[in-house]
Amino acid sequence: MILKSGGVAAAIAVAIVAASSHATLAQDAAGSTCGTDRTIDIAEMTWPSAAALAHIHARILEAGYGCKVEVVTGDTVPTSTSMLTRGTPAVAPELWTSAIQEQWEAGLKDGEVVELADAITDGTVEGWFIPRYTQEAHPELTSAEAVIAHPEVFPDPEDSSKGRLYSCPPGWACELSTSALYEAFDMQDKWNLFSPGSGGALDASIARAFTRSEPILFYYWGPTAILGKYDAVQLDLGEAKPEVYACNTDPDCADPAGVTAYPSSPAVVGAAAWIKEEAPNVADYFSKVGLSNAQISKLLVYGDENKADAAATAENFLKTEQDVWTKWVPADVADKVKATLG
Template identity: 85%
Template sequence: MTLKSGGIAVAIALAFASVAGNAVAADENAASTCGTDRTIDIAEMTWPSAAALAHIHSRILEAGYGCKVEVVTGDTVPTSTSMLTRGTPAVAPELWTSAIEEQWQQGLKDGKVVALSDAITDGTIEGWFIPRYTQEANPELTSAEAVIAHPEIFPDPEDSSKGRLYSCPPGWACELSTTALFEAFDMKDKWNLFSPGSGGALDASIARAFTREEPILFYYWGPTAILGKFDAVQLDLGEAKPEVYACNTDPDCDDAPGVTAYPSSPAVVGAAAWIQEEAPNVAAYFSKVGLTNAQISELLVYGDENQADAAATAENFLKTKEDVWTTWVPADVADKVKATL
């Protein structure tokens, strides 16, 4: 069959379009593969947010990228030590590096580990909180000092002549920091420092106050289900002074406790360096997975209210927050993950 010049031009254009389309498809397919036959072990840390993130990423990498994935038990110090020395686990999806700062920085310098992104994009939070309804009724209560001047608003249920500050359970680092601030603010004459017996007891006290719409002054941190569930306002503690905070949390420090805000602890997606070298698609994925405090706290509310484990909490996030996690991956990866839900 003979083609006229116009037909030849159309045929050539179609051929180029087909080649270009195939090239794009090939590029997309290449970007949607795991890139390594090695098992990617992801650390499931002992706190709820990190545990849920481990299962979210495991599901996406396995179903979407075809990776061999294993979720393994972890915690900050043993996980980072193993990652630095043995290259395993491959990924820690919420690694708070403040507790391992010196070792982590040396590992980055030596090329043994990489920080692929900020796991919590707006930083972790710690501090003293009151309910928003209490602040709305008393607009002047914006700082710790302003609250301390009004113990009568936060009466101790067991000693109404004083206010009550809810601290942390015995043995927690935040018990040291809160006790130090209690002393630095010279609160003992008008306030009682209450130490609950456990994290569950602290949560129960906070939940009870919010349910009854009662005033409460309490230490807490985020991201957490408590801050996702209840509308709490963080009080101004002034400037964060790392040296003062370090002394406040060191039982052997001889200096008097000082006033300081809680420094925000970095929380990164930490990984063994081989991930970036052998599985660049996986590294690229983890470079996009940061969530805000509010987003993480919100996903934890489901687990808290439904007594769901980390895997179930992760699945709920994947089902209800497609608008979030689908921005982390190519479209074909998203489709593969959706098909498993």
């Protein structure tokens, strides 16, 4: 059969499109595979947000990329130490590096570990809070100093002549920092510093105040279910001064307490260097998984309200936030993960 020139051009165009389509499919397929036969062990840290993230990523890597995955128990210091010295666990999805800064920076420099993304895109939150409804009733209460000047707005239920500041449970680092600020602001004459017996007691006090629409001044941090559930406003504590903060959290520091905002601690997706070398698709996936404080706090609200464990909280996120996580992965990976959801 003889083809006219137009027919030849059309045939060539079809062939080019077909070849391009096959190449694209091949690239997509290559980008949707795990790339390594090694087990990718993911650290499940002891706090709720990091635990939920570990299960979210484990599910996506296993169901979507076909990786062999194991979720292992972890915590900041032992996990980072093991990752630096042994290359395992492979990934820590929410690693707060401020507590291990010197060792971690040395590991980055020596090529033992990598940071694949910011786990919390807008930084961690730590400070003093009041309910938004309280601030709306008293618009001048935007800073710690302004609040301190009005103890009558936050009366202590056991001593109405003074205000009450809810601190941290005994033994927590934030108990030291809050006590130091209490002293630095010279609050003793007009305020009582209340120490709850546990994290659960602090949460219960906050929940009770919000449920009753009562004023409350409290220390808290994020991302957390409390800040996801309740509309709280963070007070301005001024400039963050790392040296002052370091002293305020050191019981052996001889210097007097000083006023400082809480520095935002970096929280990263930390990984053993071999992940980037042997499983570039996995490394590319983790480079896209950062979530904001608000997004993480929102996912934690489900776990808190339903008494759900980390795995159940992760599954709920995968079911209800598909517009978020499907942007992290190729379409065929997303379809494989969706097929595993109940």
